[in-house]
Amino acid sequence: MAEVSQEVKEFMKSTIVTDFTKDIQQYNLGPLWEAIPEIMNHTPKPQAQAYLWSDELIKKKMGEAAQIFTPERGGERRAIYFQNPGLTYRQPWGWASTTQTIYAAVQMLLPGEKAPSHRHSQNAMRFISEGTGAYTIVQGQRIFMEEGDFLITPKGLWHGHEHIGTEPMIWMDALDIPTVYAIGGTFFDPYEGGLEEPNIPDNFTEKRYRGGMVRPLGDDKFTVAPLANYKWARTVEGIKGLMEFDPNPHHGFTVEYINPSTGKSANPTLGTRMQHLPKDFHTKALRHTHSTVYQVHQGSGYSVINGVRFDWKKGDYFVVPNWAWYEHVASEDSYLFSVNDLPIMDRFDLEQEQLLEEN
Amino acid sequence: MAEVSQEVKEFMKSTIVTDFTKDIQQYNLGPLWEAIPEIMNHTPKPQAQAYLWSDELIKKKMGEAAQIFTPERGGERRAIYFQNPGLTYRQPWGWASTTQTIYAAVQMLLPGEKAPSHRHSQNAMRFISEGTGAYTIVQGQRIFMEEGDFLITPKGLWHGHEHIGTEPMIWMDALDIPTVYAIGGTFFDPYEGGLEEPNIPDNFTEKRYRGGMVRPLGDDKFTVAPLANYKWARTVEGIKGLMEFDPNPHHGFTVEYINPSTGKSANPTLGTRMQHLPKDFHTKALRHTHSTVYQVHQGSGYSVINGVRFDWKKGDYFVVPNWAWYEHVASEDSYLFSVNDLPIMDRFDLEQEQLLEEN
Amino acid sequence: MAEVSQEVKEFMKSTIVTDFTKDIQQYNLGPLWEAIPEIMNHTPKPQAQAYLWSDELIKKKMGEAAQIFTPERGGERRAIYFQNPGLTYRQPWGWASTTQTIYAAVQMLLPGEKAPSHRHSQNAMRFISEGTGAYTIVQGQRIFMEEGDFLITPKGLWHGHEHIGTEPMIWMDALDIPTVYAIGGTFFDPYEGGLEEPNIPDNFTEKRYRGGMVRPLGDDKFTVAPLANYKWARTVEGIKGLMEFDPNPHHGFTVEYINPSTGKSANPTLGTRMQHLPKDFHTKALRHTHSTVYQVHQGSGYSVINGVRFDWKKGDYFVVPNWAWYEHVASEDSYLFSVNDLPIMDRFDLEQEQLLEEN
Amino acid sequence: MAEVSQEVKEFMKSTIVTDFTKDIQQYNLGPLWEAIPEIMNHTPKPQAQAYLWSDELIKKKMGEAAQIFTPERGGERRAIYFQNPGLTYRQPWGWASTTQTIYAAVQMLLPGEKAPSHRHSQNAMRFISEGTGAYTIVQGQRIFMEEGDFLITPKGLWHGHEHIGTEPMIWMDALDIPTVYAIGGTFFDPYEGGLEEPNIPDNFTEKRYRGGMVRPLGDDKFTVAPLANYKWARTVEGIKGLMEFDPNPHHGFTVEYINPSTGKSANPTLGTRMQHLPKDFHTKALRHTHSTVYQVHQGSGYSVINGVRFDWKKGDYFVVPNWAWYEHVASEDSYLFSVNDLPIMDRFDLEQEQLLEEN
Ligand SMILES: [Fe+2]
Ligand SMILES: [Fe+2]
Ligand SMILES: [Fe+2]
Ligand SMILES: [Fe+2]
Structure with a gap:
């Protein structure tokens, strides 16, 4: 006004x-x-707050949860989500909001455990922090997960998990739960019979898409998830390629995961990126309509978000709310995985960005 | 689960x-x-409730507001919005939610009054209930409004109003305020100097688009509002055309307002329709992901929404929440204007529909 | 080079x-x-030539054809096409090229005659010059044709004609025959049993689309021909609307026929327009990548095409090749129907235009 | 009919x-x-013929051309094109048609030679048969070419070449020359000053896109050539991935080159593929609307095209016209590079395909 x-x-x-x-x-x-x-503010006034959850806290509480929630006693997914303190008033359960639009959580699966298959109208992604030996099964395809892998299960696809390895596995989940809840479009179906059985060769899509920008013939029509698992080694290779040139002053060396049938974000509503900041790199500040949840995959450093410093290290999670000024500083060579709602902003043509040339 | x-x-x-x-x-x-x-419900469980606001209530309260809020004493827009009782917990101000996603209000402008120009990232529409002689000025074009006219002011366009006639004017406003608030994309700018001055001929677009499906040369590139005012006479003509054939059992004789540069909904995020139900017509029941706000433009009848009967007559407003079963019965020849969030559902591929063949 | x-x-x-x-x-x-x-010329060097066929010539030869080709003796369509003299070397039959890309012809149907149904991969349109009482049947819908009507039968739709009136009917046909021939995509199927029987009410689409920019509910998904017949009265109404403002200096008062489900050209590959030039109006010169075939619907005047004057009057046809400078002068109030290949150029991002501000 | x-x-x-x-x-x-x-045939009747040009013939004639056309004596590009014998009637120069729509040629650049920069409205691609040490410079970026590399220079981009190595380089060129000529959209500009100077780091795009489906941040908007050179090693890696599963019975192990900003063909109008046929693999027969030009990159074998056998070996070129039945047989492990006009057919919705399950 x-x-x-x-x-x-x-x-x-x-x-x-x-x-x-x-x-x-x-x-x-x-x-x-x-x-x-x-x-109707002049610019977005996020209700979400900048916040950081430490690796120690997460591990401790997840350890307690593992004691309490065993497969026998229930709980389909042993996931603890990051509830943004500014959004707890949303009823019920704060709409499980880590930012205005995004749900993020950490999930643990122990050797021998299964998480039954289901499907829903929310789009989901997974980023693997620790462990090996578990698979997710998406529409009949078992996909084995390793540290640094990024996986997608967009809306409508059946998915479940099983751990056939020997060490606990921990990963990050993110979905567009708050967005779908806000607009009233939630649909959810459990899979009859628990965990789906495989009917496609293991790791089918990642093998077929080994060539990068050469695509298997016949995959030219739109598919929601032609490539289901973006392997860590390939992500690193992409970042290495960028490192032959100057870094982006606001983003360092950053790649985004894309859907090879559209060239758009791998997940329809969630943008996802891997950002490499070399030791002592200091990004210039910026702000934008979209919000972001970070998981520190490697390294340590700190971020200044709307004037407040948040120190981070491997395993921490933190939130940059929409329209918040932020900058990152790496104390050692660091890799930050992040998920954002830019594809949602783009659907409504709401994205705006301001760059600070001098911090 | x-x-x-x-x-x-x-x-x-x-x-x-x-x-x-x-x-x-x-x-x-x-x-x-x-x-x-x-x-994560199996199907959408709307927090919004079915509800009806009567013409008498609206007129009474609007009359009181006209006493209190004069141009001298403030209030840019004399609009009273319909707050869905199921969504009051949303902070602040219930996000002005009539349904999960849509804000709807009634606005009154008295002879001699002005509403200063502004613009915002929300999409807006207007449906004229009563009166004549006021104009809205959108991006320098004065558009004179008459009963039954439907007008759009999509996101980013400057708009203000002035009443140079002699009788009070009343119209319905609808915007995607709750949606834009939920995802955190609100931008708002007041216009320097109050009401914008005209710099384009009056009623420019409606005259240019008189031909229907023959379009002025040069308008082939996308524009957000090539046609700003959909005149009542033309809407009736469209419905008359449909009446040469059988009615749709679930919708009677219904047309939707479209953008001639895309063939999509006139407003990017809001679907809008005019529905004619002849006397004694009884629609078959249906439900769908999208929600709807109705304004009774002519006639009377009732609707059954999730088993509850709501009687309506000219000037009433009522809500059909998402995924609620509903059917309409006309007691006399009726015209229902309605606004819905189907274009939002479509952006997320969330629309589902169930039709009941027998009520 | x-x-x-x-x-x-x-x-x-x-x-x-x-x-x-x-x-x-x-x-x-x-x-x-x-x-x-x-x-590989610096700019397009059309092989097609500017050319004009007079009404008298066309009528004379069509009259002779009517003597020779009776329904008993054969010939599915009594159509004489305009063969561009610069393109006769194309084998066979000059690819029936009126311009590089477009076939145009005049067709006559006598009372009592039938033209059997067929379908093909070429897109077709019809503009009615004279007569009344015949219908075209497209996908089971009889569409009665009157002077000034513009009809489309895009690729893949079954279509045939029958004349149940009393006077000869004459219309213009245009198709993308040379384009489809050049790239090798011709498919053609005759309809078993001759003329298709009606299974939809007569003139169904034109009645349903009477409202202009209010569209029948349920027509929001793409359809190749939601509106099959663009009536002359409505076209005139559109032009009258434009005439409330200044004419376009290069185009006078021109509207284009559009598909209400996309906002794009009514016919996928053929742009079509009705241009009104008031008496003594003189358009400013321009040239562009696309080529055009004109039919003089009313009035008289002349055009200067690449420096050569072509005088025209009602019933004449003429060609403006691609990249040719041209301007029109109306000696009396005139209406020019035209068909162009701009949608083809747009598919290849090849359209360029140069406007002359001073002739 | x-x-x-x-x-x-x-x-x-x-x-x-x-x-x-x-x-x-x-x-x-x-x-x-x-x-x-x-x-208007029932199905496409190609004027183009199946044809094969042998490696020996090409090398011999190219050797003679190298004697005659030296940089001093002229000829911007030392390219000999494959003129389809069924299309020689097209005037002038058979429109340089290898198929109805595609121009293909072999080009030789000798050490020390330069080919000046130019740009045109045709889309071009290059596939490297032999040699190393030359670069193409596209919009200021030098791209060094090696055997098996696939490069694109879509419409409108400046491009020239220089050979700073020691051995002759030979590559295949393909453009949409006949298509652009047929529809009349040719634009061509020479670059002032001969060969463009570099202003971007060498091999910039191929290094940036090393990650496959992880894309450099900031490349999310459409670009016509975000990746300019598809390296052979990566193509082989893609094929190796496919070889972990069963071959496609009609295509063996085939990948297509895509544009990472759209997921569509790397070149707007030309589809391009690398096909691996293991020794003794025999593809099942098929035919389709689109036509194809093959270059035998490695191996030997034969193809049966409309009943005629064509034996091929490394360095040969051959044509499969549109709607011709064909099947390939590999006598040794073979790699066939091919270019087709499927993206053109798709623009007109003309693609049809018939598969033979039993040869
Ligand atoms: Fe899930
Ligand atoms: Fe407003
Ligand atoms: Fe036809
Ligand atoms: Fe070139």
């Missing part, structure tokens, strides 16, 4: 106005003139 | 589980196993 | 070069250095 | 008909009833 005079401001606080507001609210009517200044 | 045994259900209610939940919540962590059953 | 020296020019004409060219040609090999200057 | 009776056939051959045809042709009018049977 445009600037208003002192007189108007006082009138708006007068009893006559507040009484009228109360009066109409009992009829489920609302006064636009009151609401506009608070819900 | 899949069905769980009684034993598991009890375990999930045990102290060990609830204590753990409380414990992790203090660290801003959340238990997925608790949240899933409540936020 | 870049400018070359005199020495090089002479060398290129030397025996050693011409002998080598002849030598390799016997092995079906060709010298790029010879071909480039002739087939 | 539908089947016609013997009586009609004879009438159509009668003097009255042929005289009428001759008569109207002098006025540049044509009889549709004559032309339809020849230009």
Whole structure:
């Protein structure tokens, strides 16, 4: 709303106005003139807060959860999600919001455990922090997961997990749960019979897409997940290629995971990136409409988010809310995995960005 | 989530589980196993409720507002919005939610009044209930509004109003405010100098688009609002055309307003329709992911929404939440204007529909 | 090719070069250095010529054809096409090229005659010059044709004609025959049993689309021909709307026919327009990559095409080849129907345009 | 056209008909009833012929050309193109047609030679047969070429070449010259000053895209050539991935080169593939609307095209016209590079395919 005079401001606080507001609210009517200044801001005013969850906290609580929730006693997925403290008022369960739009969690699967198959209208992704030997089975294809791998299970695909290895596996999950909840589009189906059986060769898509920009013949029509697992070694190779040239001052050496049938983000609603910051690299500050959840995959350093410093190290998670100024500093060679809602902003043509040339 | 045994259900209610939940919540962590059953429903469970606001109530409260809020005393827009009672917990101001995603309001402009120009990242539309003589000015074009006209002001366009006629004007506003608020993309700019001055001939676009499916040369590139005002007479003509054939059993005789440069909905995120139900017509029931706000433009009748009957007549507004079964019955020849969020559902590929062949 | 020296020019004409060219040609090999200057021009060098066919000629020859080709003696369609004199070398039958890419013809159907149904991979359109009482049947829908109507039968749709009236009917046909022939994509199927029987109400689509930019509910998905007949009265109404403002200096008052499900050209590969030039209006010159075939629907005047004057009057047809400078002058109030290949150019991103501000 | 009776056939051959045809042709009018049977076939009747040019012939003639056309004596590009014998009637120069739509040629650049920069509205690609040490410079980026590399220079990009190595280089060129010529959209500009100077690091794009499906940040908007050189090693890696599973019975192990910003063909109008056929592999027969030019990169074998056997070995080129049945047999492990016009067919929705399950 445009600037208003002192007189108007006082009138708006007068009893006559507040009484009228109360009066109409009992009829489920609302006064636009009151609401506009608070819900139509000049620029986004995130309710989400910048926040960091430490590796130690996560490990400790996940360890306790592993004691309590055994396969016998229930709980389909042993996942603890990151609840943004600014969004707890969302009912119920804070809509499991890590940012305004994104749910992020850490999940642990122990050797011998199974997580039954299901499907839903939310888009999901997985980034593997630790361990080996478990597979996810997506639409009949077993995909074995290793550290640094990035996997997608977009909306509508059946998926479940099983651990046939020997050490605990830990990964990050992210979905567009808060967005789908906000607009009222949740559909969910359990798979009859628990875990789906394989009916496609293991690791089928990652082998077929080994060639990079040469694509298997016949994959030219749109598919939601032609490539299901983006292997760590290949991601590193991409970053190495970028390192032959100057880094991007705001992003260092960053790649994004894409869907080879569209050239768009690997996941329809979630942008995902791997960012390499060499030791002592300091990114220039920027802000944008979209929000981001980071997982520190390697290294350590700190980020300044809206003027507050957050120190991070391997295993930590942190949030950069939308329209928050931020910059990263690496104390050692670091790799930051991140998930953002840029594809959602793009669907509504809402993305804006401001770059600071000098921090 | 899949069905769980009684034993598991009890375990999930045990102290060990609830204590753990409380414990992790203090660290801003959340238990997925608790949240899933409540936020990942099998089908959409709308928080929004079916609700009806009567013409008398609206007129009465709007009359009172006109006494209190004069141009001198402030309030850019004299609009009272319809607050869905199921969504009041959304902070602040219930996000001005009429449905999960849509804001709807009634606005009154008195002879001599002006509403200053502004622009915002929300998409807006207007449907004229009563009066004549006011114009809206969109990007320098004055558009005079008459009863039954449908106007759009999609995101990013400057718009203001002025009433140079003699009788009060009343119209319906609808915007995607709750959606844009939920995902954090609000941008808003007041126009310097109050109301924009005209710099394009009055009613320019509606005259140019008089031909229907023959389009002015040069308008082949995408424009967000090539046609700004869809006149009532033309809408009626479209419905008359449909009436030469059988009605649609679920929709009667319904047209939707489209953007001539894309063939898609006139407004990027809001679907809008005019529905004619002849006297005694009874639509077959259906439900779908998208939600709808209705304004009764002419006639009377009732709707059954999830088993509850809502009687309506000219000037009433009512809500059909997402995934609610509904059917309409016209007691006299009726015209229902409606706005829905189908274009939002389509952006996320979330629309599903179920039709009942027999009510 | 870049400018070359005199020495090089002479060398290129030397025996050693011409002998080598002849030598390799016997092995079906060709010298790029010879071909480039002739087939890779700096700007398009149309092989098609500007040309005009007079109403008298067309009527005379069509009258003779009507004597010779009766329904009993054969000939599915009594159509005489306009063969561009610059393209007769194309084998066979000059590819029936009126311009590089477009076939245009005049077709006559006499009372009582039938033209059997068929379908093909070429896109077709019809513009009605004279008569009433015949229908075309497209996918089971009889569409009655009147003077000034514009009809489409895009690729793949069954279509046939029958004349149940009393006076001869004459119309213009245009198809993308030369384009489809050039790239080798011709498919053609005759309809078993001659003329298709109706199974949809007569004139179904034109009645349903009477509302202009309000569209029948349910027509939001892409359809190749949601509206099959664009009536003359509506086209005139569109032009009248434009006439409330200044004419376009290069185009006068021109509308284009569009597909309401896409906002793109009514016909996938053929752009179609109705252009009104008031008495004494003189368009400013322009040229562009696309080519055009005109049919003079009303009035008279002349056009200057690449410096040559072509006088035209009602019933004449003329061609403006691609990249030819042209301007029109109306001696009386005139209406020019035209068909162009701009949608083809757009598919290859080849459209360029130059406007002359002063003739 | 539908089947016609013997009586009609004879009438159509009668003097009255042929005289009428001759008569109207002098006025540049044509009889549709004559032309339809020849230009609107039931299925595509290619004018292009199946044909093979042997490595020996090409090398011999290219050697002679190298003697005659030195940089001093002219000829911007030392390229000999493959003129399809069925398309020589196209004027001028057979439109340099290897198939209906595609130009293919072999080009030789000797050590020390330069080919000046230019740009054009045709899309071009290069596949490297022999040699090393030359670079192509595209929009200021030098790209060094090695055997097996596939390069693109889509429409509108400046490109030139220079050989700074020691051995002759030979590569295949392919462009959409006949298509652009047929529709009349040729634009061509020489670069002022001969060969463009570099202003971007060498081999910039191929290094940046080393990661496969992880893409450099910032490359999410459409670019016509984000990756300019598809290296042989990577192509082989892609094929190796496919070889972990069963071959496609009609295509063996085939990958296609794609544009990472769209997921569509690397070149806007030309599809390009590398096909690996292990020793003794015999593909099942198929035919389709699109046509193909093959270059035998490694190995030997034969193809049966419309019943005629063509034996091939490394360095040979051959054509499969549109709608021709074909199958390949490899006598040793073979790699076939090929270019096709499927993206052109797709633009017109003309692609059809028939597969033979049993040869
Ligand atoms: Fe899931
Ligand atoms: Fe507004
Ligand atoms: Fe036809
Ligand atoms: Fe070139």
